[in-house]
Amino acid sequence: xxxxxxxxxxxxxxxxxxxxxxxxxxxxxxxxxxxxxxxxxxxxxxxxxxxxxxxxxxxxxxxxxxxxxxxxxxxxxxxxxxxxxxxxxxxxxxxxxxxxxxxxxxxxxxxxxxxxxxxxxxxxxxxxxxxxxxxxxxxx
Amino acid sequence: xxxxxxxxxxxxxxxxxxxxxxxxxxxxxxxxxxxxxxxxxxxxxxxxxxxxxxxxxxxxxxxxxxxxxxxxxxxxxxxxxxxxxxxxxxxxxxxxxxxxxxxxxxxxxxxxxxxxxxxxxxxxxxxxxxxxxxxxxxxxxxxxxxxxxxxxxxxxxxxxxxxxxxxxxxxxxxxxxxxxxxxxxxxxxxxxxxxxxxxxxxxxxxxxxxxxxxxxxxxxxxxxxxxxxxxxxxxxxxxxxxxxxxxxxxxxxxxxxxxxxxx
Numbered sequence: 001x002x003x004x005x006x007x008x009x010x011x012x013x014x015x016x017x018x019x020x021x022x023x024x025x026x027x028x029x030x031x032x033x034x035x036x037x038x039x040x041x042x043x044x045x046x047x048x049x050x051x052x053x054x055x056x057x058x059x060x061x062x063x064x065x066x067x068x069x070x071x072x073x074x075x076x077x078x079x080x081x082x083x084x085x086x087x088x089x090x091x092x093x094x095x096x097x098x099x100x101x102x103x104x105x106x107x108x109x110x111x112x113x114x115x116x117x118x119x120x121x122x123x124x125x126x127x128x129x130x131x132x133x134x135x136x137x138x139x140x
Numbered sequence: 141x142x143x144x145x146x147x148x149x150x151x152x153x154x155x156x157x158x159x160x161x162x163x164x165x166x167x168x169x170x171x172x173x174x175x176x177x178x179x180x181x182x183x184x185x186x187x188x189x190x191x192x193x194x195x196x197x198x199x200x201x202x203x204x205x206x207x208x209x210x211x212x213x214x215x216x217x218x219x220x221x222x223x224x225x226x227x228x229x230x231x232x233x234x235x236x237x238x239x240x241x242x243x244x245x246x247x248x249x250x251x252x253x254x255x256x257x258x259x260x261x262x263x264x265x266x267x268x269x270x271x272x273x274x275x276x277x278x279x280x281x282x283x284x285x286x287x288x289x290x291x292x293x294x295x296x297x298x299x300x301x302x303x304x305x306x307x308x309x310x311x312x313x314x315x316x317x318x319x320x321x322x323x324x325x326x327x328x329x330x331x332x333x334x335x336x337x338x339x340x341x342x343x344x345x346x347x348x349x350x351x352x353x354x355x356x357x358x359x360x361x362x363x364x365x366x367x368x369x370x371x372x373x374x375x376x377x378x379x380x381x382x383x384x385x386x387x388x389x390x391x392x393x394x395x396x397x398x399x400x401x402x403x
Contacts, residue, residue, distance in 0.1 A: 009233060033382070035229075036370060037371045037372070040371055041236075044236050047237055066234075068231065071231040074227055075190060075228070075355050076223070077193070077222035078223035078228055079209075079323060079352075080194070080209050080219050081219050081223045082197045082316070083201060083209070086309075087313055087316035088198070091310075097266050097269040097284065099321065100269060101318060104261055104265060109347060110334050112343045113250070113334055
């Protein structure tokens with residue numbers, strides 16, 4: 001039944017957020033540290049194990065897949081309930097800082113992506129046929 | 141006639157979440173039509189829908205004077221539930237279903253590296269622009285640096301350091317603009333920065349850090365990349381809140397004292 005999938009998903013999120021809060025507490029901050037990330041790993045582990053044992057029939061999977069498919073509309077609703085007025089009324093300092101940090105962070109994506117590829121090449125993983133491999137090829 | 145309007149308003153308000161589903165469905169539909177007909181698919185429908193959402197937020201904020209975009213209209217309160225942290229996080233976790241564990245294992249190190257770089261770059265740029273705009277005390281510079289991380293790290297850092305309330309407000313504004321910029325610009329810059337693989341998405345999430353920005357930006361780029369970016373981004377705010385009032389405050393304090401001595 002679909003609710004089984006949704007219940008597993010919900011259980012993972014609750015447990016993840018709880019662990020994230022506990023992790024934050026041990027660090028001395030009243031914030032959730034990586035709760036969603038922990039929940040994602042839990043969901044991957046649990047559903048992977050269930051699929052291997054054949055205990056996650058398609059009907060149950062639908063209960064998870066629905067929420068995955070409704071993701072974009074939820075993000076649209078999120079965008080429609082942001083405090084855009086406060087963002088715009090921050091003045092030049094806010095705008096300049098935000099633009100700079102976003103541009104520099106964007107620019108660092110290819111730098112880190114490449115650096116990581118080189119490390120793997122040094123490890124002798126991809127040098128067999130001598131052709132340059134980008135990260136896209138390697139994911140398969 | 142007035143009665144009919146009243147009853148309609150009552151129904152829409154009482155079934156607020158359902159109203160939100162219908163409204164967002166309409167926005168998404170129209171955005172995909174515009175994407176296909178006017179841009180021939182060159183601008184992704186979800187990118188248009190997210191931009192429309194942000195514009196509606198702006199309009200809602202101006203019209204109601206509230207802080208939750210169109211969710212501050214009584215009839216549209218359901219949009220706030222639909223787009224709030226609860227359902228957003230549920231949907232983000234759901235995107236991880238079917239994702240390969242192997243990919244996370246292989247790119248784990250670069251994700252952690254990206255997180256560290258992301259938090260550092262944010263604080264340093266926030267502090268430097270704050271300095272350029274005339275702020276000279278470590279508390280303000282650190283709070284502004286926190287804002288450049290995310291709109292949560294800024295006020296959390298500011299509160300811990302007892303920063304002035306206008307500086308805290310400014311740090312929230314920086315974080316909000318960052319999140320809006322990431323949502324809008326990501327699909328445009330994705331081809332330039334090679335944001336097309338799970339590895340790149342993991343690095344991207346760690347560098348950007350703003351959960352809403354990453355969630356929106358990747359949704360508009362390629363929804364398959366969402367779980368990877370979201371995974372690292374979810375650690376960013378916590379790490380920022382941890383390092384802001386501690387490590388970065390010390391760095392800014394040393395920096396300020398040195399410059400004052402030098403002058």
